[in-house]
Amino acid sequence: MSISDPDRIVIFDTTLRDGEQSPGATLNVEEKLAIAHQLALLGVDVIEAGFAIASPGDFEAVRTIAKQVGVPGGSIICSLARAIREDIKAAAEALQPAAHPRIHVFLSTSDIHLKYQLKKSRDQVLAIAEEMVAYAKSFVQDVEFSPMDASRTEPEFLYQVLSKTIAAGATTINVPDTVGICTPKEMEKLIQGIRKNVPNIEQVILSVHTQNDLGLATANALAAIENGVRQVECTINGIGERAGNAALEEIVMALQVRKPYYNPYLGRPTESDVPLVNIKTQEIYKTSCLVSQLTGITVQPNKAIVGANAFAHESGVHQDGVIKHRETYEIMDAADIGLPENRIVLGKHSGRNAFRSKLQELGFDLNEADFHKAFIRFKEVADKKKEMSDWDIEAIVRDETQIQVESGFQLEHVQVTCGDCTCPTATITIVTPSGEILTDAAVGTGPVDAVYKAIARMVQISSQLIEFSVQSVTEGIDALGTVTVRLRHQDRIFSGQSSDTDIVVASAYAYINAVNRLYRYLQSARGNECLSSSSKASFT
Numbered sequence: 001m002s003i004s005d006p007d008r009i010v011i012f013d014t015t016l017r018d019g020e021q022s023p024g025a026t027l028n029v030e031e032k033l034a035i036a037h038q039l040a041l042l043g044v045d046v047i048e049a050g051f052a053i054a055s056p057g058d059f060e061a062v063r064t065i066a067k068q069v070g071v072p073g074g075s076i077i078c079s080l081a082r083a084i085r086e087d088i089k090a091a092a093e094a095l096q097p098a099a100h101p102r103i104h105v106f107l108s109t110s111d112i113h114l115k116y117q118l119k120k121s122r123d124q125v126l127a128i129a130e131e132m133v134a135y136a137k138s139f140v141q142d143v144e145f146s147p148m149d150a151s152r153t154e155p156e157f158l159y160q161v162l163s164k165t166i167a168a169g170a171t172t173i174n175v176p177d178t179v180g181i182c183t184p185k186e187m188e189k190l191i192q193g194i195r196k197n198v199p200n201i202e203q204v205i206l207s208v209h210t211q212n213d214l215g216l217a218t219a220n221a222l223a224a225i226e227n228g229v230r231q232v233e234c235t236i237n238g239i240g241e242r243a244g245n246a247a248l249e250e251i252v253m254a255l256q257v258r259k260p261y262y263n264p265y266l267g268r269p270t271e272s273d274v275p276l277v278n279i280k281t282q283e284i285y286k287t288s289c290l291v292s293q294l295t296g297i298t299v300q301p302n303k304a305i306v307g308a309n310a311f312a313h314e315s316g317v318h319q320d321g322v323i324k325h326r327e328t329y330e331i332m333d334a335a336d337i338g339l340p341e342n343r344i345v346l347g348k349h350s351g352r353n354a355f356r357s358k359l360q361e362l363g364f365d366l367n368e369a370d371f372h373k374a375f376i377r378f379k380e381v382a383d384k385k386k387e388m389s390d391w392d393i394e395a396i397v398r399d400e401t402q403i404q405v406e407s408g409f410q411l412e413h414v415q416v417t418c419g420d421c422t423c424p425t426a427t428i429t430i431v432t433p434s435g436e437i438l439t440d441a442a443v444g445t446g447p448v449d450a451v452y453k454a455i456a457r458m459v460q461i462s463s464q465l466i467e468f469s470v471q472s473v474t475e476g477i478d479a480l481g482t483v484t485v486r487l488r489h490q491d492r493i494f495s496g497q498s499s500d501t502d503i504v505v506a507s508a509y510a511y512i513n514a515v516n517r518l519y520r521y522l523q524s525a526r527g528n529e530c531l532s533s534s535s536k537a538s539f540t
């Protein structure tokens with residue numbers, strides 16, 4: 001498809017120009033070149049590589065991209081220029097190596113800009129616009145003109161400027177909603193007004209450039225398409241001046257997902273299969289990551305299409321639906337934007353079906369009783385943790401399905417006080433094998449030591465703590481910690497393990513597990529009577 005084909009939408013990417021105007025996003029020549037190569041792979045029609053007059057670095061970036069990315073048959077390479085001869089000359093020079101160069105001349109047309117910024121009359125602006133478009137045309141065939149702040153420009157004056165700049169040689173007329181003030185209905189009116197009142201408008205490609213100050217940039221770009229616009233200006237991840245620009249990925253995926261809806265606006269039958277854009281959507285995610293990494297502007301998790309949560313499902317009802325049939329809650333396939341797969345995020349809102357499916361994926365084959373125990377525990381832990389990783393799940397399953405001592409001590413409550421100006425104290429309640437409820441408190445060198453002293457005093461089984469270790473099995477501050485305890489009794493070793501987000505609690509359970517193994521051994525070795533008379537607590 002050629003760019004002059006009115007049957008499709010031209011994607012003009014301005015990540016390297018308007019996108020770079022995001023505070024703090026400055027890119028060097030190598031970084032811009034890397035992004036430009038990726039944009040070419042993505043298949044954008046026009047790469048606005050920079051603003052050549054802005055700095056020697058930007059001049060160099062435009063020139064390098066023109067040379068290395070602007071190959072015959074490849075993307076058009078564009079530079080921005082004010083309606084000033086020096087700007088246009090610099091743009092032309094920088095673009096000189098490009099096979100398909102475009103100069104993008106802009107000049108404000110709204111009264112507020114004319115009065116306060118340019119300090120020029122409408123007649124002066126009209127004359128400058130015409131003259132500078134003609135000047136740009138003396139360097140390149142492909143000239144784009146933007147009446148800056150078009151959406152706040154008096155319509156009759158806007159029509160006049162556009163008519164004159166087309167006559168002067170502009171090949172694309174871009175209508176900027178520079179301050180992002182338009183609503184989609186107003187955008188519709190603006191475009192319809194231009195198409196009706198600019199007599200030569202059909203000679204050029206009509207374009208929009210929508211800023212996102214009210215969060216309406218994508219909606220406005222799509223409204224413009226519905227009204228005959230055939231080029232949209234956008235950026236990867238929606239970055240750009242102030243609140244940014246329309247996001248390329250949102251426009252492209254809206255056109256793809258809602259193709260039957262948009263087809264008639266491009267004069268095609270609803271069911272037409274011909275692509276509406278030239279974009280290889282499978283490159284979207286990779287491009288988004290590269291831009292985020294090089295500009296340092298992170299993508300918000302709930303960002304449409306490329307946010308970390310865009311293909312993640314957290315709640316049980318949704319997870320159940322997606323597991324049964326993906327399209328119950330997904331309007332596009334993660335693979336379409338280059339993501340390997342969607343994500344089922346296990347958390348407090350997950351249900352049994354999602355949990356079972358995760359266990360199968362992790363290779364666990366639990367019987368119903370173990371599954372039930374593991375699920376109950378999963379919910380308890382999920383209440384404390386934001387997200388449950390595979391490691392969390394594995395730790396829970398190991399913990400809940402380990403061979404439990406049937407008769408033994410049960411831990412009821414663990415409470416500790418500690419800090420830099422208090423003596424670490426633990427208050428513990430346990431239930432003994434005979435059903436007696438005991439509570440005791442102890443102080444120790446730290447909270448775990450205090451917990452172990454209190455438990456040892458109540459269980460009254462002599463043993464020596466020979467190993468205590470804590471391992472963070474998952475990542476992050478809310479990670480699950482697994483505590484392993486080994487106790488020596490005479491010449492035998494008894495171990496216990498437990499995992500929890502609270503390592504003091506995990507320590508208490510791990511200790512009780514080890515004690516119960518020892519208790520069961522003593523029970524079978526000596527019989528119950530012998531056990532109760534001979535055991536005496538000793539804790540090291």
Ligand SMILES: CC(=O)SCCNC(=O)CCNC(=O)[C@H](O)C(C)(C)COP(=O)(O)OP(=O)(O)OC[C@H]1O[C@@H](n2cnc3c(N)ncnc32)[C@H](O)[C@@H]1OP(=O)(O)O
Pocket residue numbers: 018021051053054055081082083084106107108117118148178241
């Ligand atoms: C909506 C947009 O995104 S527009 C693009 C904005 N992008 C940028 O500005 C990024 C790069 N900019 C720059 O590096 C600098 O601003 C430069 C090199 C372009 C100009 O720098 P300076 O010459 O120091 O001018 P400065 O930025 O202070 O002021 C802008 C001048 O350009 C004039 N101007 C603004 N837009 C235009 C235009 N489209 N055509 C002609 N003149 C313009 C202003 O009236 C002002 O002129 P004045 O100095 O006579 O008052």
Ligand SMILES: CC(C)C(=O)C(=O)O
Pocket residue numbers: 018080106146148149174176177178179209211
């Ligand atoms: C240069 C123009 C197109 C621009 O970025 C704007 O008006 O927002």
Ligand SMILES: [Mg+2]
Pocket residue numbers: 018178209211241
């Ligand atoms: Mg802009």
